[in-house]
Amino acid sequence: MGLLDKDFYNRDTVVVAKDLLGCKLNRQVEGQVLSGIIVETEAYTQDDPACHAFKGKTPRSITLFKQPGTAYVYFIYGMYHCFNIVTEPENMAGAVLIRAVEPVSPLKNTNGPGKLCREMNILKELNGADVTDKNSGLWLEKCDDISHKDIVTTTRIGIKTAVDYPWRFYIRDNLFVSKK
DNA sequence: GATAAGATGTTA
DNA sequence: AACATCTTATCA
Numbered sequence: 001m002g003l004l005d006k007d008f009y010n011r012d013t014v015v016v017a018k019d020l021l022g023c024k025l026n027r028q029v030e031g032q033v034l035s036g037i038i039v040e041t042e043a044y045t046q047d048d049p050a051c052h053a054f055k056g057k058t059p060r061s062i063t064l065f066k067q068p069g070t071a072y073v074y075f076i077y078g079m080y081h082c083f084n085i086v087t088e089p090e091n092m093a094g095a096v097l098i099r100a101v102e103p104v105s106p107l108k109n110t111n112g113p114g115k116l117c118r119e120m121n122i123l124k125e126l127n128g129a130d131v132t133d134k135n136s137g138l139w140l141e142k143c144d145d146i147s148h149k150d151i152v153t154t155t156r157i158g159i160k161t162a163v164d165y166p167w168r169f170y171i172r173d174n175l176f177v178s179k180k
Numbered sequence: 181g182a183t184a185a186g187a188t189g190t191t192a
Numbered sequence: 193a194a195c196a197t198c199t200t201a202t203c204a
Contacts, residue, residue, distance in 0.1 A: 077187085
């Protein structure tokens with residue numbers, strides 16, 4: 001299966017967020033590979049008030065300005081991590097939050113951003129990792145092609161600003177989307 | 181079913 | 193003080 005490369009991520013964030021649906025997320029840990037199909041994403045861009053990079057570079061948001069295909073992992077609510085993939089050219093902030101995957105190999109309980117990070121052992125040490133390089137232990141592959149009409153577009157979840165941006169995408173009727 | 185509250189630590 | 197969350201408790 002084709003490894004997603006820098007050119008894939010070096011595009012408009014919203015386009016990447018939709019194209020990531022149906023792709024396979026892989027995590028190698030202790031010789032074991034955990035995999036899931038991405039079924040839910042959200043887009044965040046530099047001029048988006050809900051984005052961590054909205055107010056410019058900070059120690060945390062600096063990762064969002066790195067080259068496309070960089071992992072952006074941050075700690076939230078005292079006990080969870082969220083996993084994003086940086087998009088757009090280097091020095092331009094943008095990222096896609098992976099909100100849910102459909103379990104493939106020995107995975108379960110991955111229907112939410114905090115849960116999938118816990119189940120796939122995605123920790124802060126992966127912040128800044130190169131997702132276009134398998135050696136990072138975290139990479140993505142092209143898998144299912146999702147038809148345009150099977151992508152549902154809604155507003156994003158869990159934020160207080162820019163609540164009207166229609167930048168959450170998920171696969172219609174998929175059982176592993178968060179909430180419901 | 182629904183809604184409320186509690187856990188927990190980093191961030192600026 | 194807020195936070196790109198999730199679990200458990202307490203209603204009905």
